[in-house]
Amino acid sequence: MQLMLVAISIPVSITEMRYCLLITFCAFALTPAGQAEPSPDLSEQIAIIQAVGTEGMGNREAAAAFQKLSQEKPTSLLPLLRAVESSNAIARNWLRSAIEVIAERATAAGHPLPLNALRDFLSDREQSPEARRLTFELMLAIDRDATEGMIPSFIDDPSNELRRDAVAQILGKAKKQLADSDEAAAKTYQIALDAARDVDQIQEIAKAFTEMGLELDLPRHFGFLTNWKVVGPFHNLERAGFAEKFAPEENFKLDATYTGKESEVAWQPLSTSDPYGKVDLNKPYGKLKEVTAYAYHEFDSEKNQEVELRLGCKNAWKLWLNGELIFGRDEYHRGQRIDQYKMPVKLQKGSNSILLKLCQNEQKQDWTVQWEFQLRVCDSTGAAILATNRPDANSSQ
Template sequence: MPCCVGRAVARRIASLFCLSTLFVTVFASPGQAADQAIEAALQSIAAADQETIGDSATTAAVETLSVLPSTQIKVVLDGFGPATVRGRNWLRAVAADVADNGPFPTEPLNAYFADRQADADARYLAYQLLVANDPSRQAVLLGDAETDPSLPVRYLKIQALIDQADAVRKDQPDAAIETLTRVVANARSPKQLQTAAKTLKALGKPVDLAETLGMMRSFQLIGPFDNTGSKHFDTAYLPENQYLESGDPVRLGADGKPLTEEGKLGPIAWQLIISEDQLGMVDINEPLENAKDSVAYLFAKFDVLSPLPEGDCQMRIGCINASKVWVNGKLVSANEVYHSGTRIDQYIDSCRLQATGNTVLIKVLQNAQTQPWAQDWQFQFRLTRPDGSALKTDIK
């Protein structure tokens, strides 16, 4: 019964969408009616989610847009901006249909791809459509894409550079080194960076990838605090409260030295932890003796040595455990997920930085699972510009 009711409601919404389009058609001028119907369809697709209730309405919107002439391909691409993930998937299919509705829209797609301020996903789609229509265009389109803000486009160019360097590394090692140096400067994929670093090392030019990525590897650490039953994600222990109140989680005694705190198993002290990992992985297990059902806090004061962008920066954390991150006193990331995998830049959130006097507090929680795959208690953390380029920091 609920399923039938859901389908009935969905059909009703689709009918209302069609009626609204008809209303626009009847009471507006032909040009206005067409524009308003297209806008209504774009809004419907942009709001698409996983609920069954919206399927029929979205399908009706797709049918409205899919018959647009190829000259209006930009209208569809512009719809990416406010669209949900599912809405973007619909728009990809619509754009492919529209590109076939008349002469292939080479010029509009070229112009859209050339606009680096346009939506990154839409630009990548424009690239895909152009190359599918004329594969010989690929090299031209990727000409300077090693700095492209669309990461899929940049990835393709970086891979081409890696392949180029590999082809000449034996006969022209200096040329290979020059090309791979460009890769290290501009790549955002850890695998591509590792490939480039491995080859550079073989050519006698080793690089520090953690430094290149801007990984923060030095922190003050305290723990373990209690996380029995994984129930303390939102429990604010003393270092957290101290940080939110004063900007510094470390309480100092009369002698200026850090005070001990009461932890899960008794008094605990702050300790310095420095990662030597090539990709900046900070391992909490060793200093906290593989504690289970536990909470750890890590803190750093730092200046930013790189030029800051106007507006927001980004904090990027990869963590296989549950985690929270505060930057300059503001909670910017919260992910209550345990042992579901990890990668560099797994979670990306905006934050505000200044040239000097910044702070970061990271809360990392471990659960009680005893399986071998659930033993990691670690993270990778870095700060970047919105395009993913690293901000170099000086830990104080």
């Protein structure tokens, strides 16, 4: 009895694609070896996978290429892993599945995987973080003890996927120390904090600091901007405010007075002490609806540098850096979280102006009351980049 693959359904979602990959592999694996097509050129099949696009473009060809890649030898793992870096998100999913199938087939057949080559790839920090994480998981299946022994070296890794494991080990050590010495535990938690990039781990550390009676400046650690100038409210009738260019967009002056929604408005200071940098526009203006406001911050950079502006906001917004529109979202109340939007930008040495436009709509349900945002400046790993003009934690400015 044999199972032959006659047709392949085109996946339209990640879940369906994984199902399709599984069916495809099973069908091919059960086909007699004598009827399988000859092994194709590896780079050609990778190129077919990398050509896949959105809305099903190239999926049929990618599925056929996946079948062929699934029959490759373990020596093909390294070229496939290297291909992840230059692939789009959909192609990466195909490549990851092919890598996993090849490794599973080899392991089931008792064929060795190239452990030394995989270790070298994992140690190369220039490779794709996603591919390095997958390599780490493959190595765990080969030699768990030796692979876990590499985890401490990930403490400063540019890949957050690997760094997280190193931080988790340190957190485990700190928890054990709590039973004997808060002082020793605090030092270990500080090491974890300096290395941590994931919000949940930082929150765990912050909770431990609080329970030990220690202070932790979370806004500074994250790089949240806490001191702003704001002006408003302007109108947002029928949600038209997002597109309309109000005076601060065309005639920006901190000493200017503008015609607002109901009266003359001027810039005023607004600061926040929220540990996660949330700036609440309801505080100066009240819980208004169908309104627009602007927030301004001046960030002094010690040098020309590439950074990320990371915003969390559940209202419609636009952001300008040094007068250039960076990005915007015209949607409302779809949730807010830290690092919700990541915008790579270049800061110039010296002063940099950050202008935010924030629109509140007409909805009146309790969950639509929030009119707020949180913005931080960091590097690509999430480590805070602080302005040279940032006030001290105890400053009232």
